[in-house]
Amino acid sequence: MKKYFLTTFILIFIMAPIFSQNVRVWKRLYNKAQSVKEKRNKVEQMYRVADESFKRFVIEILDEQVSYGTVKNKLVKKDYEQWIAATVKIVAKLKIAESVERIKKVLGNIDTPLTLGQIYLDMAKTENKELIPWFNRLLYDFNLQHSQGGTVGKEPIIDGMIQALAVFNDPSSFPYVFYVAMPNYEERIRNRADQLLKNISNDPAPLCKEIILEEQDKNVRMQALKYGYESESSNEDKADMAIAALFQEVNIIGEKDAVQKLLKKEVEDLAIQYIKALKTTNPNAVKAIEAKWFRDRKVKNIRVEDTNHMINMVEALQSIATDDAVILLTTKLAYFNEKVSADFGTGYGEKEGQK
DSSP states (O other), rough: OHHHHHHHHHHHHHHHHHHHTTTHHHHHHOOOOOOHHHHHHHHHHTTTTOOOOGHHHHHHHHHHHHOOOOOHHHHHHHHHHHHHHHHHHHHHHTTTEEEEEEEEHHHHGGOHHHHHHHHHHHHHTTOOHHHHHHHHHHHHHHHHHHHHHHTTTTTHHHHHHHHHHHTTGGEEEGHHHHHHHHTSHHHHHHHHHHHHHHOOSOHHHHHHHHHHHHOOHHHHHHHHHHHHTSSSSSSSEEEHHHHHHHHHHOOOOOOOOOHHHHHHHHHHHHHHHHHHHTOOOOOHHHHHHHHHHHHHHHHHTOOOOOOHHHHHHHHHHHHHOOHHHHHHHHHHHHHHHHHTTTSSSSSSSSHHOOO
């Protein structure tokens, strides 16, 4: 046993200087590299042995890459991109959080989508939370480009961003990831985004409410409304979201585009349907329905041919069943009866007056 410990001690004593010199040896080997390809190979080989003692050296390599300049030669370009990618891979391994600003400076020189996507993921692996708003802005820009058909062939970049944001699972990323989870991107990316949404929050209705209040696209608002309602959020949060959606549409007046008008009606009907199903006692639900009734009366020549539109509101008030709901329902039914008696109609079409 003594012999065993003695042998182990001798080995440690002999190997310690070797390990302590490890980064110096690799630095000498790297500095001998003349071409970008040789530098890339050295960094790739370095990954296996890199430890905490390599941090300063890795940052020096990043500084070299920042000052290297633009590479125009296509043959060199590939090695150049992989040289950067291999360095960032070590950055991720060692979690060198302070290196991300240097990495950002070379990203404009990366043209290959797959490489850029991987670099984004490796940056996130440093666990530097200052990257979260930066990634959110990047994804927002890509979503905007995608809505205009400008991201064809760039799917690996977006995939890398989603995986990067999955490192943090931060609620602030929810609206940007939500767009990716909609029927916009390819299925693999949508599925990854959908899983990230679930990881970010098991109570997404309040986050969907924020999307509804901030988003200009009515289709996105409707998808957010559906997603929040079908989630595991509490009924209170779901109702609050549906009420916000109804108020949002009611307050938008003067929509001229036929498609947007149709979407507006669909969002309103869906919100009222959810309010009815949830049987909410939130006083704002009655206020929202009253606001919609008031808005409909103010709009010139409004004729709601779908009887379900008005009946939906009546049934929602019946399901709420609070004093305020009963008062509003009684008032409106009295108003309709008065108009029918005066032979003016209800303002919602003949069929609605009869019903």
